[in-house]
Structure formats: C-alpha cells, structure tokens
Amino acid sequence: MSGSNTAPDVSELARRALDEVAGVFTPAISDAATRMGDEILGARRIACYGVGREGLMMRALCMRLMHLGLDAHVVGDMTTPPVGKGDLLMVSAGPGAFSTVLGLLSMAQPVGARTLVVTAQLEGEAARAADVVIHLPAQTMADDTGAGAGLLPMGSLYETAQLIFFDLLSILLRERTGQTPEQMRARHTNLE
Numbered sequence: 001m002s003g004s005n006t007a008p009d010v011s012e013l014a015r016r017a018l019d020e021v022a023g024v025f026t027p028a029i030s031d032a033a034t035r036m037g038d039e040i041l042g043a044r045r046i047a048c049y050g051v052g053r054e055g056l057m058m059r060a061l062c063m064r065l066m067h068l069g070l071d072a073h074v075v076g077d078m079t080t081p082p083v084g085k086g087d088l089l090m091v092s093a094g095p096g097a098f099s100t101v102l103g104l105l106s107m108a109q110p111v112g113a114r115t116l117v118v119t120a121q122l123e124g125e126a127a128r129a130a131d132v133v134i135h136l137p138a139q140t141m142a143d144d145t146g147a148g149a150g151l152l153p154m155g156s157l158y159e160t161a162q163l164i165f166f167d168l169l170s171i172l173l174r175e176r177t178g179q180t181p182e183q184m185r186a187r188h189t190n191l192e
Contacts, residue, residue, distance in 0.1 A: 016151045017160075024138045024161040032134045033169050037176060039116050039132055040065065043088035047113075049075035049104055050092035053155065057162035058092050064170035067184040068177060075104060085112030093117055094158040095142035096124020105129045120158050136161050 040046060046065055050058035058074070065072035073080040075089075083089055089108040091101045102125060105115050109131075117130035120140045127133045138158040139150050150157055174184060 013151065020139075020150045020152060020157050021160050021164065024136055024157070025165075026137065028135070029165065032136075033165070033172055035132065036116065036118075036134050036169060037173055039088055039114065040070065040090075040173065041176065043114070044071065044086035045081065045083065045088070046070060046072040047075050047080060047083050047087065047089045047108075048072065048091075049089070049101065051098050051100060053159045054092040054094055054162065057159050057166065058090070060163060061090075061166040061169075064166060064184075065173075067187045068170065068173055068179065069183075069187060083108055083111060083113040087113040088116060089113050090116045090118070091126065091130075092119070092162065093124060093126035094120045094136075094138075094140035094155050096121035097126045101126050102129060118162065136165060 046062070048058045048062040048065075049055070062072045062074050087108075089104060091104060093101045096119060101117070105117070105126065106129070108115050114132065115130045116132040116134065117126045118134045118136060119127050120136055120138050121127065121142055122133065122135055124142075136158060138161045139152070140155040140158045143149075144154050152160065170184075174181070
C-alpha cells in the first residue's frame with residue numbers, strides 16, 4: 001500500500017484514459033473500417049478468434065455480426081463450421097503474433113479462406129501472414145513499459161479501442177446492409 005492518504009482522482013484518470021482511446025482513432029481508421037467491412041460483407045462465412053481479452057473483443061464482434069444476420073462464428077466453439085473458399089478468418093494479434101493465431105492463419109489459407117488480422121503491430125508476424133491487415137495504433141503488451149507507456153495497463157488501450165472500433169464497424173455495416181437497429185435487436189438471444 002502507498003504511504004499517501006490521497007486517493008487518485010478517478011475523473012481525471014478517466015479523462016486521461018479517454019484521451020488515450022481517442023488518440024487511436026486517427027483519420028486512417030475510416031479506411032480500415034471500410035476495408036474490414038468490405039471483407040466481412042464479401043464473405044460467405046466468418047470465423048473470429050483472439051486470445052485473452054482480445055479474444056473477448058473478437059467474441060463481441062462476432063456477436064454483433066450475428067446480430068446483423070451474418071453467418072459468424074467463434075473459433076473453438078463446438079458449433080463452428082469449417083472454413084473454406086469464400087470464407088473469412090478474422091483474428092486479433094495486438095502485440096504482433098500469438099502461436100494460436102499463426103497456426104489458424106496457416107490452416108485457413110490452404111483451404112481457400114481469406115485471412116484478416118487486427119493488430120497494433122504492422123510489422124508483426126501475424127500481419128505478414130494475413131491477406132488483410134487492420135491497424136489499430138494502440139499500446140499492447142508489446143510496448144507497455146518505459147517512458148512512453150500510457151495510463152491504461154498492458155493491452156487495455158488496444159482492447160478498449162477494439163471494442164469501440166468493432167461497434168462503430170457494426171453501425172457502418174448496419175447502414176451498408178440497409179438494416180434498422182430494431183432488426184438487429186430482433187436477432188438478440190431470448191435465452192438469458
């Protein structure tokens with residue numbers, strides 16, 4: 001425990017955190033959203049994968065794609081069908097690579113599936129292995145130490161940016177497919 005009796009000002013911490021998140025959303029993000037939307041809408045079937053907290057964000061994206069009426073699945077779920085020609089494997093590798101991500105990329109491409117990686121590291125191994133790279137320029141565990149480290153710990157900035165980016169993408173996809181919020185809501189599970 002710290003020797004200080006002064007609690008941190010949570011509203012000031014929140015302002016700093018929100019500033020960090022806002023910094024990720026450069027003008028290039030619009031092009032990335034358009035490109036990712038093109039890939040998603042051009043796919044017959046979509047498989048999503050990530051590890052740890054990135055995996056939770058990929059699951060959240062997959063849920064929104066399902067709400068849009070798309071044939072989207074989370075890799076590892078028992079009901080996930082095989083991928084092949086015309087399908088899209090979307091993976092997250094914020095720090096540049098994970099062994100499972102690299103393994104999935106190497107399995108999807110030989111069967112004809114397109115591959116898309118969301119990453120903070122454009123020069124990472126996963127980015128070099130994918131057909132499409134979506135760059136979210138945010139701190140991950142690959143660069144969370146030293147003088148340049150931000151307020152949010154480890155990969156939280158990247159993961160928070162993913163959640164916001166994916167929800168904004170779902171809004172753009174909803175508009176591109178001519179759907180209403182009510183149509184999306186109608187696809188929400190009733191088994192809760």
